[in-house]
Amino acid sequence: MHFRTLIVENDDVSFSKIADLIQENRPNWEITQRLQSVKEIEDWIPEFNQFDLIFCQVELPDGNCFEISGWEEINTPVIFIAKDGLHALKAFDSNGLDFLIFPFEKSRFIRALEKVEHFNLGISFMKESSYKASNRTFVPKDYQKRFLTKIGNKFTFIPVKRIACFYSEDGMTFLVESETSQKYVVDYSLNELESELLNPEKFYRINRSVIINLDNLVEMKPFQNGRLALSLKAKTESGFIVAREKVNEFKSWINQ
Known part of the structure; x- marks a missing residue:
């Protein structure tokens, strides 16, 4: 499969590493x-769709690549590169299509290339949770879709997509609704939520007390x-801080 590749990179060392790995x-x-x-x-962004792949360094000598409008109109897969994970969400x-933190491992770079190949073949990437070996078929895990909560004398269901985070306090576990910042008590520990009920592609435990x-x-x-x-759409009395020992893992999780 032949790919015409554009590399946006001012640093010669970084450019050479990308070119050599390709x-x-x-x-x-x-x-x-x-x-x-x-x-x-x-000058070139109107022509970006003529390429099959674009590597783009976020921070360049004359500014940030996101200062340019038009990225949303590009159909060509773009792999953004930065020295930290602060630009991952914007990317x-x-x-x-992917976001690499420089310096990156060769294996991580190859995974990005494979993602580009699958993108161009129209293959959707879905991480399967379990595998049924007896008949060699994939069996996706059924994660929790909603949680039964109680506030006062009223019971209500909160869909997972409306949950900003879970946190523990004084031996109790709460969920926080994203739109209202309302908190509700749930009858699960954070360990149970993390290991059994929540999709790990969507939820991450940033410290001992919070899952976002x-x-x-x-x-x-x-x-x-x-x-x-971290800043979330919902607000709580305390902030959202990623524990130091989890920072690298958290950046990798966002980047998966």
Whole structure:
């Protein structure tokens, strides 16, 4: 399969690593163009759909690549690259197919190439949770779709898609609704939620007390002592802080 590849990267070392890995693992993929600035992106973006693959460094000498409008109109798969995970949400909002944190491992780069190949073949990537070996068929795990909660004397069901997060406090577990920031008591521990009931592609335990829903994540910023501070659509009395020992895993989870 032949791919015409565009690389947007001003750093020669980074460019060489990307080019060498492409040549080593996909020798029939041709690097047909290199851009090195936001200004060049602005000039070339109307032509981006002529390429089969685009690698794009987020931070360039004259600014941030997302300063340019038009990413949403690009049909070509784009793999964004940055030195940290702070731009991951913006990358996927801009129709990015993947997001790599530099320096990246060779195996991670190859997975990105495979994702591009499957994208171009029209294959949908779905991570299956369990495998039935007896007849060699996949059996997706049935995760919780809604939670029964109680507030006062009233019982109500909260669909999973409306849940911003779960947190524990004083021996009780609460869920927070994304639209209203209303909290409800649930009869499960965080361990039960994490291991049995919640889809791990959507929910992540950022510390001992909080599990967040990725679909409700708005922003993340560096925080003291190597941690990350998150902003969700819902508000709570305490903030959302990713524990230092979970930061790298959390970035990888967002990037999966």
